[in-house]
Amino acid sequence: xxxxxxxxxxxxxxxxxxxxxxxxxxxxxxxxxxxxxxxxxxxxxxxxxxxxxxxxxxxxxxxxxxxxxxxxxxxxxxxxxxxxxxxxxxxxxxxxxxxxxxxxxxxxxxxxxxxxxxxxxxxxxxxxx
Numbered sequence: 151x152x153x154x155x156x157x158x159x160x161x162x163x164x165x166x167x168x169x170x171x172x173x174x175x176x177x178x179x180x181x182x183x184x185x186x187x188x189x190x191x192x193x194x195x196x197x198x199x200x201x202x203x204x205x206x207x208x209x210x211x212x213x214x215x216x217x218x219x220x221x222x223x224x225x226x227x228x229x230x231x232x233x234x235x236x237x238x239x240x241x242x243x244x245x246x247x248x249x250x251x252x253x254x255x256x257x258x259x260x261x262x263x264x265x266x267x268x269x270x271x272x273x274x275x276x277x278x279x
Contacts, residue, residue, distance in 0.1 A: 180220065186211050193222055194229050194249055204247045206232070213240045 179185045187198045187207060194201065201207050210228050214220060217234060227235045230253075232244030239245040246261040 180211075180214060183208070183211055186214065190225065190229060193226055196229075196249060196252070200252075201229070204249070204252075206244060206247050209240055209244065 180189060187201060190196075190201055190207075190210075191198045206229075213228060213234055214225060217224070224235050227233070228240075230249045231239075232241075232246070232248040233239040246258040248258070251258055
């Protein structure tokens with residue numbers, strides 16, 4: 151997808167492309183936090199409440215605004231991995247709260263304790279042989 155500069159975008163009132171998916175030009179609207187959440191929800195498949203629930207919405211918005219050139223792939227990478235492409239995570243918790251873990255109902259290794267005695271039980275989802 152093409153990248154855009156904040157000064158090179160149209161000013162449509164609806165920040166979503168014809169097929170319902172935000173386009174690169176639509177990302178110019180992302181200085182507004184509510185527009186950022188709406189477009190992020192369209193791109194990620196998670197609703198705005200779920201995105202807020204990660205605790206990363208404002209931090210990801212600040213990360214996005216810190217980058218002059220923006221595209222859909224970078225925004226998706228930020229939400230799912232917790233880092234702008236080719237950069238380290240934006241904070242120590244950003245990776246642990248990435249959407250990639252929610253897609254399979256998992257947790258980042260080392261981010262949560264499994265609980266006392268968890269080693270004595272077979273893993274959920276059929277770890278038995």
